[in-house]
Amino acid sequence: MSTSFERVAILGIGLIGSSLARAVRRAGIAKQIVTFDGNPEHAARAKALGVVDETAASAAEAVAGADLVIFSVPMGAYAELAAEIAPHLAPGAIVSDVGSVKVAAIRDLGPHIPEGVHLVPAHPIAGTENSGPDSGFADLFTGRWAIVTPPPGTDETAVRRVTDLWSAVGSSVEVMEAGHHDRVLAITSHLPHLIAYTIVGTATDLESTLQQEVIKFSASGFRDFTRIAASDPTMWRDVFLNNREAVLDVLQRFTEDLTALQRAIRWGEGEQLFELFTRTRAIRRSIIDAKQA
């Protein structure tokens, strides 16, 4: 693929930002990659690792002359950062992001995008429980989905350049309406994280001898949950605050279902348990068939 961008500015160089920088460099689709991070040590570290070509002293300096600007900061920082960079965006530039909630991304970035600059939000469905520029790697997006959610009426060339970017780093790309994305992710990602955080929190409140043993004998179920519940706290706080309606909706459904199971256990209704456990096993097969396992 020929070089697609002259200068890519990555705002925030944590797990996702630094992985994208590595993947973009490996794909050879940017002449220059520059970053700004509110934590100067992270930016310097990314430079030292050779992940970016240049670190900027400010977000405004990073985006100056960039034809692609990617927000990879926690979503709570979007609006303020967008206001700060807006006057410095080059005409024809594309502004994108990697945030987990797309309606909120459009709400917070959209009003600051100048005439002649294109907003094309995106969400790579990829990640690990680790944070920071050292934890990133070029293969993070390989074989995973990237969902692109342009607002209605977005310039088609700009959308194609963003979908091409994600294809170039190895992802399968789907274009989707932002609100629909948020409802799907509420159940596949946001609710599971909320549950994992809760159950690990419940364990931390146990009397301390029991808690020691929970850690010591951590069986497969709990161990998996602790990995999920080790994800970045700032990022996830912002996800829940920004996808509130969809998360509360699926949480309500989940709670109803859990209450029904609780009742089945209390009354010894084994058939109801067996029926559900058989049904859920089939879903796993569907996911394996869809090659997402």
Place this chain on the structure above:
Amino acid sequence: MSTSFERVAILGIGLIGSSLARAVRRAGIAKQIVTFDGNPEHAARAKALGVVDETAASAAEAVAGADLVIFSVPMGAYAELAAEIAPHLAPGAIVSDVGSVKVAAIRDLGPHIPEGVHLVPAHPIAGTENSGPDSGFADLFTGRWAIVTPPPGTDETAVRRVTDLWSAVGSSVEVMEAGHHDRVLAITSHLPHLIAYTIVGTATDLESTLQQEVIKFSASGFRDFTRIAASDPTMWRDVFLNNREAVLDVLQRFTEDLTALQRAIRWGEGEQLFELFTRTRAIRRSIIDAKQA
């Protein structure tokens, strides 16, 4: 280690039973391994795989002359099977099991154990979401915990022979009171499985277009849950029916904590979310330090 058992009878030759047969054979601690399984195809398959030396036509035939008998059937089958084999147990034999709930194991096996036969229940904290004799493997217990829960007053030599068995197949062994075991496992294993089953069930009830996309875009959180929720339905039904009190207790704590988080999301209380998410991350580090990750 010298041969410890003359004849080991494994009742039920699924994932755990067949893994134990493989591990015992590899460790060279049994002269003969025999199995009986209610599903004759499973027993025949285990024989064909070379996992056992012999298949018996009945449980009574399997245990005749055995100095070690291991129940690895779903817990709901314990009482009936114990009554069936009781008259055929050899004097001095040890009866053990691999079930996930130990108070119920003692309740269901204990009354059937004849004078001069030793009941030493055990629980290897190991497993996968797969079932059947083909899914077993000799390394399943390597580096995992095995918890042994002898009733008070159990013959010490019999206890040591069972702890030696689990050491020989690579496990770290801990002796624990049965009720305490059940409370620890309720939170580390039973509640996580219940939650995973629930959330995957909630997803199966979604309108079908959304459900297709949940499968297609299954992100890391949900994907992990579907793996847990693909575990054996019969085994898990019996776990919940047999550890009811402890599971309902931790479920109540969990529900309270989840309701508090739901409220925090509804009212936009980001600090409360951030505080919890930071606390749970520390637990993950403890588990990694305890080498259970």
